[in-house]
Amino acid sequence: MKIMVAVKRVVDYAVKIRVKPDKSGVETQNVKMSMNPFCEIALEEALRIKEAGLAKEVVAVSMGLANCVDTLRTSLAMGADRGIHVEAARELIPLTVAKILKKLVEVENPGLLILGKQAIDDDCNQTGQMIAGLLGWPQGTFASKVVLDKEKQVVTVDREVDGGLETLCLDLPAVITTDLRLNQPRYATLPNIMKAKSKPIKKYTPEELNVEIKSDLEVVQVTEPPKRKAGVILSSVDELIDKLRNEAHVI
Amino acid sequence: MEKLRATSNLRRSLKSLLNRRLSSGSDFTHFNQKRSFQTSFNWIRDYKSVGEVNAVQYRYFSSVSTLVQRNPSFSTLNSDDISYFKGLLGEKNVIQDEDRLETVNTDWMHKYKGSSKLLLQPRSTEEVSQILRYCNSRCLAVVPQAGNTGLVGGSVPVFDEVIVNVGSMNNIISFDKVSGILVCEAGCILENLISFLDNQGFVMPLDLGAKGSCQIGGNVSTNAGGLRLVRYGSLHGNVLGLEAVLANGDVLDMLGTLRKDNTGYDLKHLFIGSEGSLGIVTKVSILTPPKLSSVNLAFLACKDYSSCQKLLVEAKRKLGEILSAIEFLDDQAMVLVLHHLDGVRNPLPTSMHNFYVLIETIGSDDSFDREKLEAFLLSSMEGGLISDGVLAQDINQLSSFWRIREGVPEALMKAGAVYKYDLSLPVEKMYNLVDDMRVRLGNLAKVVGYGHLGDGNLHLNISAPQYDDAILEQIEPYVYEWTSKHRGSISAEHGLGLMKANKIYYSKTPETVQIMASIKTLLDPNGILNPYKVLPHSINP
Numbered sequence: 001m002k003i004m005v006a007v008k009r010v011v012d013y014a015v016k017i018r019v020k021p022d023k024s025g026v027e028t029q030n031v032k033m034s035m036n037p038f039c040e041i042a043l044e045e046a047l048r049i050k051e052a053g054l055a056k057e058v059v060a061v062s063m064g065l066a067n068c069v070d071t072l073r074t075s076l077a078m079g080a081d082r083g084i085h086v087e088a089a090r091e092l093i094p095l096t097v098a099k100i101l102k103k104l105v106e107v108e109n110p111g112l113l114i115l116g117k118q119a120i121d122d123d124c125n126q127t128g129q130m131i132a133g134l135l136g137w138p139q140g141t142f143a144s145k146v147v148l149d150k151e152k153q154v155v156t157v158d159r160e161v162d163g164g165l166e167t168l169c170l171d172l173p174a175v176i177t178t179d180l181r182l183n184q185p186r187y188a189t190l191p192n193i194m195k196a197k198s199k200p201i202k203k204y205t206p207e208e209l210n211v212e213i214k215s216d217l218e219v220v221q222v223t224e225p226p227k228r229k230a231g232v233i234l235s236s237v238d239e240l241i242d243k244l245r246n247e248a249h250v251i
Numbered sequence: 252m253e254k255l256r257a258t259s260n261l262r263r264s265l266k267s268l269l270n271r272r273l274s275s276g277s278d279f280t281h282f283n284q285k286r287s288f289q290t291s292f293n294w295i296r297d298y299k300s301v302g303e304v305n306a307v308q309y310r311y312f313s314s315v316s317t318l319v320q321r322n323p324s325f326s327t328l329n330s331d332d333i334s335y336f337k338g339l340l341g342e343k344n345v346i347q348d349e350d351r352l353e354t355v356n357t358d359w360m361h362k363y364k365g366s367s368k369l370l371l372q373p374r375s376t377e378e379v380s381q382i383l384r385y386c387n388s389r390c391l392a393v394v395p396q397a398g399n400t401g402l403v404g405g406s407v408p409v410f411d412e413v414i415v416n417v418g419s420m421n422n423i424i425s426f427d428k429v430s431g432i433l434v435c436e437a438g439c440i441l442e443n444l445i446s447f448l449d450n451q452g453f454v455m456p457l458d459l460g461a462k463g464s465c466q467i468g469g470n471v472s473t474n475a476g477g478l479r480l481v482r483y484g485s486l487h488g489n490v491l492g493l494e495a496v497l498a499n500g501d502v503l504d505m506l507g508t509l510r511k512d513n514t515g516y517d518l519k520h521l522f523i524g525s526e527g528s529l530g531i532v533t534k535v536s537i538l539t540p541p542k543l544s545s546v547n548l549a550f551l552a553c554k555d556y557s558s559c560q561k562l563l564v565e566a567k568r569k570l571g572e573i574l575s576a577i578e579f580l581d582d583q584a585m586v587l588v589l590h591h592l593d594g595v596r597n598p599l600p601t602s603m604h605n606f607y608v609l610i611e612t613i614g615s616d617d618s619f620d621r622e623k624l625e626a627f628l629l630s631s632m633e634g635g636l637i638s639d640g641v642l643a644q645d646i647n648q649l650s651s652f653w654r655i656r657e658g659v660p661e662a663l664m665k666a667g668a669v670y671k672y673d674l675s676l677p678v679e680k681m682y683n684l685v686d687d688m689r690v691r692l693g694n695l696a697k698v699v700g701y702g703h704l705g706d707g708n709l710h711l712n713i714s715a716p717q718y719d720d721a722i723l724e725q726i727e728p729y730v731y732e733w734t735s736k737h738r739g740s741i742s743a744e745h746g747l748g749l750m751k752a753n754k755i756y757y758s759k760t761p762e763t764v765q766i767m768a769s770i771k772t773l774l775d776p777n778g779i780l781n782p783y784k785v786l787p788h789s790i791n792p
Contacts, residue, residue: 014646016449030544034645074644187598187641187648190628
């Protein structure tokens with residue numbers, strides 16, 4: 001069985017982001033970029049399934065400008081077997097990503113499609129659900145535990161939902177999106193980084209896949225949230241009561 | 252040379268203090284809150300019970316403090332002094348509260364404890380000047396204190412010296428975005444300066460594990476080294492100017508912001524590294540390098556020390572200008588870190604290696620740097636220098652690798668008693684000392700070696716469940732003699748403080764030390780600034 005994992009190149013999670021002066025977006029020039037943390041978890045899960053002998057191959061897919069290849073190299077260094085890069089000149093919205101993935105799924109025929117639950121730059125949390133809808137496949141989102149049963153061709157997924165944990169049993173092929181507690185991704189070891197240099201990355205363009213890149217959404221403005229005011233240290237209980245009554249209006 | 256007088260009173264009072272400290276857990280949480288030694292780390296969470304407090308050993312009956320006598324020419328505090336200070340600084344900044352004094356009287360390692368009755372917190376250079384002028388006229392001994400993260404007992408009183416803490420003087424005075432010259436007060440915490448500069452696109456030229464608590468005045472006064480010395484050089488090169496207050500209250504304004512100024516003797520260098528014994532540094536002007544966007548970190552494993560050495564040579568040659576840090580730790584250090592620190596993951600879990608080396612590169616072009624680093628790593632692997640390694644893929648992984656190296660001192664503290672030595676040695680010979688000490692100590696204690704490979708600086712640490720003079724005997728003076736024989740320094744970056752005050756002759760000639768003593772007498776005739784430290788007690792009572 002083949003597993004396909006979609007990975008996204010985003011601004012590194014630990015970077016202090018700044019809004020561009022023209023408010024059109026977030027500053028991405030000269031800022032450290034790396035793999036979306038949830039995508040890392042998705043890839044780690046795919047690799048574990050492969051190492052357990054339940055899958056033959058892990059294919060990593062990324063879409064965007066040429067620098068996506070860095071993220072694909074990281075995936076290969078972690079242990080993926082092949083990479084696919086879909087070149088696109090613009091930011092892709094989740095629906096477009098889902099449509100492209102559908103075409104790739106038709107080419108590659110994976111038994112399992114694993115994605116991160118959301119990307120940390122747009123926080124959309126849509127791609128997994130959309131691709132499942134387009135393919136007509138069952139979906140297990142916010143997975144915190146994944147157990148594959150090859151014989152019965154089902155995958156049991158524990159989902160983290162607001163009320164607690166929900167366990168679903170999905171027939172393969174299926175779509176899984178991963179949540180934080182699923183696993184701890186491995187580090188890219190030097191021997192694997194060296195091996196990754198010779199692993200193939202196939203390039204596609206959206207035209208080849210017959211997908212039209214159009215965005216129904218337009219970013220109007222990006223602003224920072226209002227700054228938190230500094231706390232004030234009060235010197236007496238009277239001052240506290242005064243502030244609660246007159247400033248906060250809670251008593 | 253050393254005055255040996257066991258004062259039974261002193262020992263008795265120290266012992267009762269010790270018992271009181273061990274039994275009150277509340278002391279410790281307060282202590283924890285003040286001292287976040289590691290930046291991404293919550294002290295309170297890690298001391299789970301009072302029982303664990305008892306596991307840390309207090310070395311009050313250390314041989315050193317009983318060897319020193321209180322200098323009788325220093326006066327004792329009286330109520331007039333207190334009123335004067337209260338008038339000068341205001342009630343809030345004159346602290347006599349026992350709990351707060353407890354903290355400032357004790358160093359980070361809980362190895363040295365003074366009995367000062369007064370803590371002063373001046374808010375301006377003028378106030379520091381008045382304090383010192385007064386203390387000088389009254390012959391009151393003073394301990395300048397900043398972040399109190401020093402490791403040689405230089406930041407805490409030995410007896411009842413008045414503590415002058417510059418922590419309240421924490422303003423950033425100016426920053427020139429073109430030249431990167433930062434002017435700030437001595438009490439600015441290093442990590443705060445790093446964040447400030449981060450927003451401006453610059454970095455501090457020094458970085459150390461204590462950055463969450465240490466203050467720039469202390470860093471400058473001790474000529475702190477740290478992790479990036481191999482790239483940015485020492486503070487002697489980066490500090491462009493400073494303002495210091497002398498013992499008699501005179502303010503020396505040497506706060507230049509010029510890169511080049513060859514007019515006369517460059518006195519600021521006297522204050523950089525003099526550990527507060529020549530004057531109190533109140534302002535610093537420092538040249539900061541621009542922040543470059545591409546940071547890469549490799550965590551590598553080597554099978555023996557000679558591979559580490561060869562790796563260092565190769566790294567300097569192949570990585571050249573992008574090399575920014577090269578550190579090493581041995582397997583003992585790794586075991587300690589993995590065992591005692593929370594949330595630390597072994598990057599190379601498949602097997603235990605003998606040596607671990609961290610190599611960091613900082614440059615302006617990510618793809619170029621990566622290529623260079625990967626080429627270097629590949630050739631080193633093929634050459635057999637590296638047996639395994641990982642490359643950090645994002646900032647989180649970077650911090651977790653650094654956590655391992657920066658967390659060694661903390662892990663050692665948690666493991667029990669630790670004898671710390673900070674030595675500069677020729678790189679080829681560095682680890683021989685660790686091997687020698689292992690043979691000498693046998694089962695008595697665990698010997699751990701780690702340090703700044705790039706600077707030839709070994710941090711030799713001997714860890715034992717408890718402090719024991721039998722262990723100390725095996726260590727000193729053997730370690731110092733060994734170092735002296737190889738013309739090394741008995742204190743590479745930690746300074747002399749109280750711990751090594753009488754050991755200077757292992758690394759400096761008597762003539763040199765004599766001149767130092769003359770300078771000390773010139774700038775501080777009454778010897779009130781940080782007495783009993785830095786220079787030998789025979790010439791600096």
